[in-house]
Amino acid sequence: MANEVLTIGGVTMPTPALGGVTVGREPIWSANTGRSASGKMVGTIVAVKTTIKVKWPPLTLAEAQKIENAVKGDFFTVVLKKDSSTVFSGTMYAGAPTYTIYSVVSGLPYAEGMAVDLIER
Numbered sequence: 001m002a003n004e005v006l007t008i009g010g011v012t013m014p015t016p017a018l019g020g021v022t023v024g025r026e027p028i029w030s031a032n033t034g035r036s037a038s039g040k041m042v043g044t045i046v047a048v049k050t051t052i053k054v055k056w057p058p059l060t061l062a063e064a065q066k067i068e069n070a071v072k073g074d075f076f077t078v079v080l081k082k083d084s085s086t087v088f089s090g091t092m093y094a095g096a097p098t099y100t101i102y103s104v105v106s107g108l109p110y111a112e113g114m115a116v117d118l119i120e121r
Contacts, residue, residue, distance in 0.1 A: 003083055004082050005079075006079070007079045008067075008078055008118075009076040009077060015056075021052065023088065025051075028045065028048070052092070052117070054117075056111075071097060075092065077092075091121040096116075
């Protein structure tokens, strides 16, 4: 069982899949970044932003809708905890959630492979 707890806009999301949370830190370079005439890279890192990629195990359509509702606004607060440590807390926006709808599990349709990318503002 995964031990990550993810909240978006103060709402606790369904538990991500085991190994389903990937955190990346991307440097943001200054506008004058590029290659000099000699081919040497020039520029300055002005910020480092976090991206969190989340995948879920099969979900009910209601659980999938909960995630979609949480990420449909412009910007929202995201808190990611692993065990008792906070991995990230800040303002983010989201890429479009994706998933496949399968016909029946226990008589109900379900969402398989739901994933979303959360990007720091």
